[in-house]
Amino acid sequence: MSSPRQHxxxxxxxxxxxxxxxxxxxxxxxxxVAVVEPKDVHHYRPLLSYVASGMATLDDLTRPQDDVVPAxxxxxxxxxxxxxxxxxxxxxxxxxxxxxxxxxVCPGSEVDWDAVPGSEEAMGxxxxxxxxxxxxxxxxxxMLSSLTSGRAVFALASWQVPCFPVGLKPLFVAADxxxxxxxLGAIDIELVVQASRLVDDPRAERExxxxxxxxxxxxxxxxxxxxxxxxDRTARLRTxxxxxxxxxxxxxxxxxxxxxxxxxxxxxxTTGSGGFVxxxxxxxQHVTFPRVWGLGDAAxxxxxxxxxxxxxxxxxxxxxxxxxxxxTPMQHYDGYSLAPITTSRRELxxxxxxxxxxxxxxxxxxxxxxxxxxxxxxxxxxxxxIYWRRLLQGKVx
Ligand SMILES: Cc1cc2nc3c(=O)[nH]c(=O)nc-3n(C[C@H](O)[C@H](O)[C@H](O)COP(=O)(O)OP(=O)(O)OC[C@H]3O[C@@H](n4cnc5c(N)ncnc54)[C@H](O)[C@@H]3O)c2cc1C
Numbered sequence: 001m002s003s004p005r006q007h008x009x010x011x012x013x014x015x016x017x018x019x020x021x022x023x024x025x026x027x028x029x030x031x032x033v034a035v036v037e038p039k040d041v042h043h044y045r046p047l048l049s050y051v052a053s054g055m056a057t058l059d060d061l062t063r064p065q066d067d068v069v070p071a072x073x074x075x076x077x078x079x080x081x082x083x084x085x086x087x088x089x090x091x092x093x094x095x096x097x098x099x100x101x102x103x104x105v106c107p108g109s110e111v112d113w114d115a116v117p118g119s120e121e122a123m124g125x126x127x128x129x130x131x132x133x134x135x136x137x138x139x140x141x142x143m144l145s146s147l148t149s150g151r152a153v154f155a156l157a158s159w160q161v162p163c164f165p166v167g168l169k170p171l172f173v174a175a176d177x178x179x180x181x182x183x184l185g186a187i188d189i190e191l192v193v194q195a196s197r198l199v200d201d202p203r204a205e206r207e208x209x210x211x212x213x214x215x216x217x218x219x220x221x222x223x224x225x226x227x228x229x230x231x232d233r234t235a236r237l238r239t240x241x242x243x244x245x246x247x248x249x250x251x252x253x254x255x256x257x258x259x260x261x262x263x264x265x266x267x268x269x270t271t272g273s274g275g276f277v278x279x280x281x282x283x284x285q286h287v288t289f290p291r292v293w294g295l296g297d298a299a300x301x302x303x304x305x306x307x308x309x310x311x312x313x314x315x316x317x318x319x320x321x322x323x324x325x326x327x328t329p330m331q332h333y334d335g336y337s338l339a340p341i342t343t344s345r346r347e348l349x350x351x352x353x354x355x356x357x358x359x360x361x362x363x364x365x366x367x368x369x370x371x372x373x374x375x376x377x378x379x380x381x382x383x384x385x386i387y388w389r390r391l392l393q394g395k396v397x
Contacts, residue, residue: 003099004089004090004097004098004099005096005097005098005099006098006099006100006101007032007033007034007074007098007099007100007101008030008031008032008033008100008101008102009022009025009030009032009033009034009100009101009102009103009104009321010033010034010035010036010090010098010099010100010102010103010104011033011034011035011036011103011104011106012035012036012080012083012090012103012104012105012106012107013035013036013037013080013105013106013107013108013296013298014035014036014037014039014042014065014069014075015037015042015106015107015108015296015297016045016296016307016310016387016391016392017104017106017108017295017296017297017298017310017313017314018035018037018104018106018296019035019042019068019069019070019073019392019393019394020310020314020391020392020393020394020396021104021106021295021314021317021318021394022035022069022070022073022394023070023073023392023393023394023395024314024315024318024394024396025318025321025394026070026071026072026073026394027393027394027395028318028322031072033072033073033074034073034074034075034076034098035069035073035074035075035076036075036076036078036079036080036090036092036098037065037069037075037076037077038077038078038079038093039065040064040065040066040077041062041063041064041065042062042063042064042065042068042392043061043062043134044061044062044063044384044387044388045061045162045307046163046166046307046340046379046383046384046387047060047061047380047384048061048131048132048134048137049131049137049166049167049169049170050169050380051131051134051137051138051140051141052129052130052131052137052138052140052141052144052169052170052252053140053141053169053170053173053174053342053345054141054145054173054177055173055345055380056380057138058134058137058138060384061134061384063388065077068388068392070392070393070394076092076096076098078092078093078094078096079092079093080092080093080107080262081093081262082262082265082266083103083105083262083266083268084266085103085266085267085268085286085288085289085292088100088103088291090103100291101291102291102292102293102321102324103291103292103293104293104294104295104317105263105268105277105286105292105293105294105298105299106294106295106296106297106298106299107259107260107263107298108162108260108296108297108298109160109162109257109258109259109260109276109297109298109305110257110258110259110260111130111132111133111255111256111257112255112256112257112258113255115157115255115256115258116225116226116227116228116253116255116256117227117228118227118228118229118230119225119227119228119253119255121228121230122228122230122251122253123136123253124230125230126139126143127143127230127233127248127249127250127251128143128228128230128248128250128251128252128253129142129143129251129252129253130252130253130254130255131166131167131169131170131252131254132161132162132253132254132255140170140252141170143250143252144170144174144177144250144252145174145177147174147178147183147187147249147250148181148183148186148187149183149186149187149249150186150187150188150249150250151187151188151189151190151246151247151248151249151250152174152187152188152189152190152248152249152250152251152252153190153192153235153246153248153250153251153252154167154168154170154171154189154190154191154192154252155192155193155224155225155235155251155252155253155254156168156191156192156193156194156195156254157194157224157225157253157254157255157256157257158193158194158195159194159256159274160256160257160258160259160274160276160297160300160305161254161255161256161257161305162257162297162305162306163304163305163306163307163308163337163338163339164195164254164304164339165198165199165339165341165351166254166339166340166341167252167254168191168198168208168341168342169341169342170252171189171191171217171252172211172215172341172342172343172344173342173344173345175189175215175217175344176215176344176345176346177345179215184215184216188218189215189216189217189218190217190218190220190246191212191217191218191219191220192220192223192224192225192235192237192246193219193220193221193222193223194222194223194224195221195222196221196222197221197357198219198221199339199341199351199353200304200337200351200353200357201351201352201353201357201359201369202359203351203359203367203369203370204339204341204349204350204351204369205351207343207349207369207370207371208341208343208349211343211344211371220237220239222239222240223237223238223239223240223244224237224238225237225253226238226243228251232247233247233248233249233251234246234247234248235248235251257297258275259274259275259276259277259298260298261275263275263276263277263298267288268286268289268292268294269300270287270288272300273300274300276294276298276299276300277292277294277298277299277300278294278300279293279294279295279299279300279301281300281301281302281303281333281335281355282332282333282334283316283320283330283331283332283333284299284301284313284316284317284320284333285320285324285330290324291324293317293320293321295310295313295314295317296310296313301313301333301335301355302335302355303333303335303336303337303354303355304337304339305337306337306338306339307387307391308336308337308338308339308352309335309336309337309338310391310396311336311391311396312333312334312336313333314394314396315331315396316331316332316333318394319331334354334355334360335354335355335356336352336353336354336360337352337353337354337355338350338351338352338353339351340375340379342376343371344371346373346376347371347372347373347375347376348371348372348375348376348379349368349369349370349371349372349375350368350369350375350379351369352368352369
């Protein structure tokens with residue numbers, strides 16, 4: 001049997017985390033970095049919320065994968081199907097086996113339709129949609145913008161859902177649209193949030209609650225959707241006071257997510273990590289296999305997954321791979337994450353917080369947790385350019 005081809009650092013998944021890390025490692029002088037990524041196109045996923053709000057198209061967020069892989073990084077256009085961390089071997093769907101000096105595991109997460117029976121079937125009707133899948137994001141805006149009366153339910157799951165508060169973007173843009181077209185009074189808007197707060201930043205929470213009041217949104221926190229009946233158009237809810245049922249004419253879901261199955265099958269998850277890669281949430285080093293690292297949406301880092309969080313995680317993993325090799329102290333990720341949320345078609349606020357729910361603004365002034373026109377323009381138009389040209393290339397500070 002031939003021995004697996006070796007790479008100094010092997011990265012599983014060429015999404016935001018994988019390409020940013022690979023680019024960073026090459027910039028830091030690592031000469032042999034390979035990424036396994038099956039998809040031939042790369043999506044800048046934050047723009048999906050704008051597609052679902054009628055403010056962007058799928059073309060705006062799509063680039064050919066090979067155009068965005070950082071220079072000096074080798075890409076395997078294949079899918080990981082198995083991993084043996086005891087032997088340090090990764091198996092691809094074309095039969096190739098790869099070995100590694102260090103391994104970064106970042107295949108993201110996937111929608112878990114099974115967690116809410118009826119949800120996948122509901123997505124096949126004109127009355128339900130999500131921004132969390134490219135093929136359904138455009139349909140979200142068709143559904144919301146064509147509603148002129150009835151009940152619109154927005155349900156946001158929270159644990160491990162990538163940047164779940166951005167599910168509020170289509171809500172507020174739609175409410176703004178309904179107000180401008182004179183139908184807001186005929187639409188009953190219900191917001192169902194699994195978390196106890198809309199967002200983990202008290203300043204942003206105040207602004208969002210005020211926007212909800214302004215549009216007449218009924219907010220139910222600590223409440224989750226347990227099942228959906230797409231025929232009756234009803235969602236069954238678990239609330240702090242028991243179960244309840246709500247009818248919908250339009251249903252938006254930020255659905256529960258899970259890690260790819262091969263992560264737990266390969267022994268990278270623990271009972272406490274819910275199927276996600278079990279790492280030390282600060283050093284991002286695997287709890288059992290010291291040459292394995294986890295970051296991004298696939299890793300259990302005890303913080304809300306987001307692209308913003310990766311701006312902190314990527315430099316930590318890059319530095320800690322070297323620190324482990326040299327036996328020097330490791331860097332720590334403090335759980336920083338963020339959520340940019342539109343409060344209308346014109347304004348956006350930025351919530352930033354650490355894993356304990358403490359505000360952690362990148363700048364002290366101006367207060368970015370207040371809705372601003374300039375922030376919306378930045379998030380919609382400038383940030384994608386920064387993503388393609390800098391963040392994906394590992395130019396993260
Ligand atoms: C609708 C939406 C809106 C968002 N809005 C924001 C926002 O406004 N701000 C923000 O900061 N964050 C936002 N996020 C979150 C952000 O996009 C994610 O946190 C980020 O993309 C995570 O990067 P990742 O590399 O961990 O995962 P991904 O970007 O999902 O990349 C994972 C990669 O792994 C690959 N992969 C999967 N399985 C395998 C396999 N078996 N073998 C090899 N490769 C595999 C996939 O093809 C994919 O390319 C949003 C996310 C969504 C879905």
